[in-house]
Amino acid sequence: MGNYSVVVLDFETTGLSPQYGDRAIEIGAVLVENNEIVDRFQSLMNPGMKVSSFIEEYTGITNRMLDSSPSITEVMHEFTRFMAQHHLVAHNAGFDSRFLDAELQRINQQRCQEFACSLLISRRVYPELTSHSLESLVRSKNLKTDGVHHRALADAEMTAHLWVNIVNDIKAEYGFKQVPFDLLKRLSKVSKSLAPTFLRRAAENQE
């Protein structure tokens, strides 16, 4: 049983690149302790710009919904209290960390928490799968879902279930008593072909 907690988060945004002016429009996050979701955070946020029809269709989040939503500043201040000092997890964390860092910078704050990526880790733990998109993983691993996709809280919850599934599968296959966050961080940087050896050796050397 992991003795640490993680916050699994997901952003919906106006596009793919905060460097080119894209902004967050929704954040969803769950706090996972001992393989259980024990708290949730969700909010739309008004980006102060119109989102494209593609984004309206992709997420189901409309300009009308965003018009009456709180500001990004307000929501991000609340979210910093929710994430506190917990380790962070996201599916394709490079994307979410870029938006998180960009929005934090706009409110003069900085992230100090470590980020782990469930996409990179699942590619190493489930190399037999041909697709590692969140939707495919939910299907192939029979993860709990309410059928909603591309909304922040629903995606964060599915990612949390994926995270727990990964931890449990590594325990079962390699005989870990617990799977530290740092081990999964390091696993995500090991080459795919060396991942099984890395895990086997780590299991042999655990305290």
Place this chain on the structure above:
DNA sequence: TGCCAGGCCCTCTTTAGGGCCTT
């Protein structure tokens, strides 16, 4: 005004290109 992502990972690789993954 309009330009328009970034990083991983494989391979017919490393003097590179293209698919995947996120919205």
